[in-house]
Amino acid sequence: MPEHPLPASLPAEDRGLSPHTGYTRAHWETAADRLLTSALRYATPGQALIDLPGPPSKSGVRSDGLEGFARTFLLAAFRTAGASGKDPHGFLERYTAGLARGTRTPGRDDAESWPEIGHHNIQGQPMVESASVALALRLTAPWTWDTLPADDQDRVEQWLRGALRHTPAPNNWYLFPLTVAGFLESAGRGDAETRGAIERGLGLLDGWYQGQGWYSDGDGRSFDHYNGWALHMYPLLHAHLAGDRALLDQLGPRLREFLEGFALLFDANGAPIHHGRSLTYRFAAVAAVALGAVTGVTPLAPGVTRRILSGALRHFLDRGALTADGILSLGWYGPHEATLQRYSGPGSPYWASKGFLGLLLPPEDPVWTATEESAPSEGRDRVLALSAPGLLIQTTGRDGLARLHNHGSYKLDSREPERAPGNPLYARLAYSTRTGPTSAANAPDNHIALTVRGTRSARIRINPLSAGPDWLASWHRPVFPEDGPVLPSARIESLTLARGRLELRVHRTVGVPAGTPIHHSGWAVALSPEAAAAAEAELRAEIRLDGPEVTSQLLGLHGWQTQRTVRAPQGTAYGPWALVPELTGTVGEDPADAVFASLASLTGEGDPAPLAGQATAEVSGLTVTVRWADGTRTVVDFGNGVRTLPTVTEVPA
Missing domain, CATH: 1.50.10.20 (Glycosyltransferase)
Incomplete structure (x- = not known):
């Protein structure tokens, strides 16, 4: 990224006192x-x-x-x-x-x-x-x-x-x-x-x-x-x-x-x-x-x-x-x-x-x-679940990148009705220090949506469900634009588990008619039109977007049938043009066909390993078993009823 220094001479850097920034x-x-x-x-x-x-x-x-x-x-x-x-x-x-x-x-x-x-x-x-x-x-x-x-x-x-x-x-x-x-x-x-x-x-x-x-x-x-x-x-x-x-x-x-x-x-x-x-x-x-x-x-x-x-x-x-x-x-x-x-x-x-x-x-x-020390986001990988605000913090020491998974913050008080499309600065599933959300007029990044009568749903009021040391879960009611469909019995439960740079994302639909299309998107990356065209030309099971500072990856593990990239012509705060990775599936009759799992990653590391091979997922009823490459198993259980809280069990290798 080109630099535009302060239009006046700053003092000389002091890398002895401030080895990281040079600033005093x-x-x-x-x-x-x-x-x-x-x-x-x-x-x-x-x-x-x-x-x-x-x-x-x-x-x-x-x-x-x-x-x-x-x-x-x-x-x-x-x-x-x-x-x-x-x-x-x-x-x-x-x-x-x-x-x-x-x-x-x-x-x-x-x-x-x-x-x-x-x-x-x-x-x-x-x-x-x-x-x-x-x-x-x-x-x-x-x-x-x-x-x-x-x-x-x-x-x-x-x-x-x-x-x-x-x-x-x-x-x-x-x-x-x-x-x-x-x-x-x-x-x-x-x-x-x-x-x-x-x-x-x-x-x-x-x-x-x-x-x-x-x-x-x-x-x-x-x-x-x-x-x-x-x-x-x-x-x-x-x-x-x-x-x-x-x-x-x-x-x-x-x-x-x-x-x-x-x-x-x-x-x-x-x-x-x-x-x-x-x-x-x-x-x-x-x-x-x-x-x-x-x-x-x-x-x-x-x-x-x-x-x-x-x-x-x-x-x-x-x-x-x-x-x-x-x-x-x-x-x-x-x-x-x-x-x-x-x-x-x-x-x-x-x-x-x-x-x-x-x-x-x-x-x-x-x-x-004092001599400058490393930032908390540097060093070892960290995951911190803040159940009170419903925020899951994930940092990786190799690239110093921070991510915030949102399972509880929204800009709406108790007296206000839910209105689509929602505020992109609150409604997304995740945010980071190197990517920004796409605009409300463009395809949403880090989003889960239903399509009914050709109209996609929004995520507005986010309700925390349950939490663990490295995961959070929430639910929301799919909301459609004014004069659009209304599904009063429908809800989508969402769970994010962070592991290193990887994000396990699991969604369950409740009260959604069979045959309803469902879409899930990953991290948007600001790209040049030329780089975007090259990324769009590669249609593989795993979507990969290589930007100037980050690589976004998204892989369907269960329930997703197709994958593609979607253009965001208004870009993000990080660039005037962006691409969004997206998975598409269909809600089925069987309980297992109402559960959708994927693996996502956003990293600043050069040439990150493919997501394929990092994890696999099996679904039995409302239980998702994820097997990681190191032999560890993660079991996500949505229970048997609408009001059952999701639980996560970690089984060592």
């Missing part, structure tokens, strides 16, 4: 300075708005300008607070001027005034930005807030209090008023309203906690990067800054447990897992890793912490995340529309600022002085 604290400071300098070129004359180039979000241009200000102000705060107020470029002076000007006449239609804070879906985006403004003020108070005249302080407070007096979205948004209230209390302006906002946010957070360090983002089972860059970050950083020992003792162990698994989801090449919405925030994914070091509640050694932090920053800076003039683009590496949401505007990518939270650690902290 000086690289982080330089990167922050360049990001801020580039963004501030687009500030209004009064510094109150930063109108970055690009298509507007659904909230409009003025809200986008506030977003550009608030999110880069947070970056400036991490940069200067961690340097004890040293600000050689004068960033804070500009942001302080912008604060005073933007809150002088909120809501006025002029070049500088900030929009007022409203309810979610009614001018609600400024509430999100209020949290960045408040946190930045809390971190830099001696050099920003304390320098404002009393009248300006009053106006800033009045604007911020709009976050306490309007209704947030029913998810992590309740932590924005908490963050605003935390700043106001730290500034000596606390009252019943601020106390209420903090207690309300912490109470909801407790209700969202599901275990193993994972929160659902509101009601339902939405598990994604918001766990790290919002649900852990805001309340725990508030507790740390307030010196609230009781709250630290309550929330700290959750973060520690979260990091034990989450740290595996960073590739040896630095990439975070490509799963969930708001991925254009990119290296904000490391915020929780930095938070663990800042608060002292991390299971990671300092050298491992910096390895993950610097690996992610370098990964994106080397791969074109910045435009030619140094602006973070709306996308993943470069611009990529399918990565975005309706709320994404030109300033949105600057929530990547959260990735710089580690700059709060002083230069003498071991995170900056």
Whole structure:
């Protein structure tokens, strides 16, 4: 992949201190300075708005300008607070001027005034930005807030209090008023309203906690990067800054447990897992890793912490995340529309600022002085089943690649109906650090679907079933587009077992009419049209797609009758064109003909061995026996009834 380095000279690499990335604290400071300098070129004359180039979000241009200000102000705060107020470029002076000007006449239609804070879906985006403004003020108070005249302080407070007096979205948004209230209390302006906002946010957070360090983002089972860059970050950083020992003792162990698994989801090449919405925030994914070091509640050694932090920053800076003039683009590496949401505007990518939270650690902290160590995804192969969120993590040491098998996360609360086609960033069976999902308009990767009356089903609400040390199972109701078929009694049970680079995928249909076509796809690979044409020409029992960085393989073991590759012309975040491997079968009358097994693999190893010969499968009734090449047997038993939980038994060679 061609590299597009940061458009400014970075310090020389230090491979002695940082043998994996070459990055030191000086690289982080330089990167922050360049990001801020580039963004501030687009500030209004009064510094109150930063109108970055690009298509507007659904909230409009003025809200986008506030977003550009608030999110880069947070970056400036991490940069200067961690340097004890040293600000050689004068960033804070500009942001302080912008604060005073933007809150002088909120809501006025002029070049500088900030929009007022409203309810979610009614001018609600400024509430999100209020949290960045408040946190930045809390971190830099001696050099920003304390320098404002009393009248300006009053106006800033009045604007911020709009976050306490309007209704947030029913998810992590309740932590924005908490963050605003935390700043106001730290500034000596606390009252019943601020106390209420903090207690309300912490109470909801407790209700969202599901275990193993994972929160659902509101009601339902939405598990994604918001766990790290919002649900852990805001309340725990508030507790740390307030010196609230009781709250630290309550929330700290959750973060520690979260990091034990989450740290595996960073590739040896630095990439975070490509799963969930708001991925254009990119290296904000490391915020929780930095938070663990800042608060002292991390299971990671300092050298491992910096390895993950610097690996992610370098990964994106080397791969074109910045435009030619140094602006973070709306996308993943470069611009990529399918990565975005309706709320994404030109300033949105600057929530990547959260990735710089580690700059709060002083230069003498071991995170900056220890020698870099290997990432958790390097070394031995690992499988970690997180039954609480329904996520199965699989890493392989030879290539440092991380995969996330999804048997419990979906973006839907309990009040919402299931609607096809679903969100590709949640609905897939698996995600990785080197592949992205295809768009909703293209053939889905890592998917299981029925075809009824020419229409394919979607996987929307994912219900966990059972779990083991190296496997997870779930079920979903096949959902068809509006005015399409309805199969109220149908369900598909799915099980993934990870073994090295191999993935055993077993599906069972329940209540599905005999004769119904069923399709299962594997890992999509971004390819050039020429490479795609060559792959399509090879029709074998095992589908193999060789991309620039990965090889995807898919082999039917039982129940699948045909195989092919399907084009995804919109590509993925990893390339503009992609192919998807797909197996097709038919649901039969006999119970064994309602069970389908396959073997999949995604690897960065060169010329991986064929899947044929790695395993074979026999099905008797609802029991699948898989014999591995080393003589071990895996027995998957779906039981005898609809409500029986799948079980897995491992029989040694």
